[in-house]
Amino acid sequence: xxxxxxxxxxxxxxxxxxxxxxxxxxxxxxxxxxxxPGIEFSMKVSNRDEIIQRxxxxxxxxxxxxxxxxxxxxxxxxxxxxxxxxxxxxxxxxLTMAEKPVPLHAVxxxxxxxxxxxxxxxxxxxxxFAEKGLKPNVAMELSSNEAIKHAVASGLGISILSIHSxxxxxxxxxxxxxxxxxxxxxxxxxxxxxxxxxxxxTAQKFVEFSxxxxxxITDRLVKLWPDLAKYLIPPH
Ligand code: PGA
Numbered sequence: 001x002x003x004x005x006x007x008x009x010x011x012x013x014x015x016x017x018x019x020x021x022x023x024x025x026x027x028x029x030x031x032x033x034x035x036x037p038g039i040e041f042s043m044k045v046s047n048r049d050e051i052i053q054r055x056x057x058x059x060x061x062x063x064x065x066x067x068x069x070x071x072x073x074x075x076x077x078x079x080x081x082x083x084x085x086x087x088x089x090x091x092x093x094x095l096t097m098a099e100k101p102v103p104l105h106a107v108x109x110x111x112x113x114x115x116x117x118x119x120x121x122x123x124x125x126x127x128x129f130a131e132k133g134l135k136p137n138v139a140m141e142l143s144s145n146e147a148i149k150h151a152v153a154s155g156l157g158i159s160i161l162s163i164h165s166x167x168x169x170x171x172x173x174x175x176x177x178x179x180x181x182x183x184x185x186x187x188x189x190x191x192x193x194x195x196x197x198x199x200x201x202t203a204q205k206f207v208e209f210s211x212x213x214x215x216x217i218t219d220r221l222v223k224l225w226p227d228l229a230k231y232l233i234p235p236h
Contacts, residue, residue: 011038016043066121074196076192079190093158
């Protein structure tokens with residue numbers, strides 16, 4: 001333990017994270033930094049396609065992704081926390097007053113705020129709509145979760161976002177989580193690095209540390225949106 005601490009005293013950790021993970025990664029870094037002081041962090045936040053590009057160019061030590069790349073790059077991937085996607089609507093929107101669960105086709109018919117091509121979040125929900133023979137009624141494309149939140153709150157449409165995106169304001173604010181059939185989309189985050197790449201001691205410790213935070217992150221999500229508990233598979 002002490003030797004480990006010494007070993008990474010002057011470590012560096014360059015993270016590349018998809019945009020949904022920016023809601024949790026700084027907190028992980030803060031807690032990790034408290035345990036192992038003296039590490040210098042950097043964090044690049046990009047969408048899935050750009051993160052895959054960064055992996056190809058070996059620009060960072062570790063990546064946080066919502067879906068393991070297959071084909072594009074050969075990676076090791078360690079799942080470490082839930083990243084559920086839910087439908088979000090402005091408080092008082094007609095769908096918030098409709099009978100629950102709201103049918104998916106009703107969501108598809110409502111003006112929808114979509115993420116840019118290259119976004120893993122967009123990919124995940126478009127796949128669900130396509131599986132059900134549906135297409136969202138796109139009102140506007142926005143390339144950031146935060147911009148989408150503000151657009152939802154402004155009444156420009158509804159959208160689908162990671163529950164983590166409500167970490168600071170909670171679910172009692174201007175945006176409500178809708179109970180919709182086939183939701184939440186239960187995704188996980190993965191710590192990813194190119195297969196065969198030597199991981200620094202700092203990066204190895206960060207992988208271990210992140211895995212140890214899984215229950216804490218789940219508890220926080222359930223506190224944010226208690227309904228989530230009924231969808232999560234109990235640990236075996
Ligand atoms: P993104 O996030 O939508 O910014 O690409 C990716 C993900 O959660 O898979």
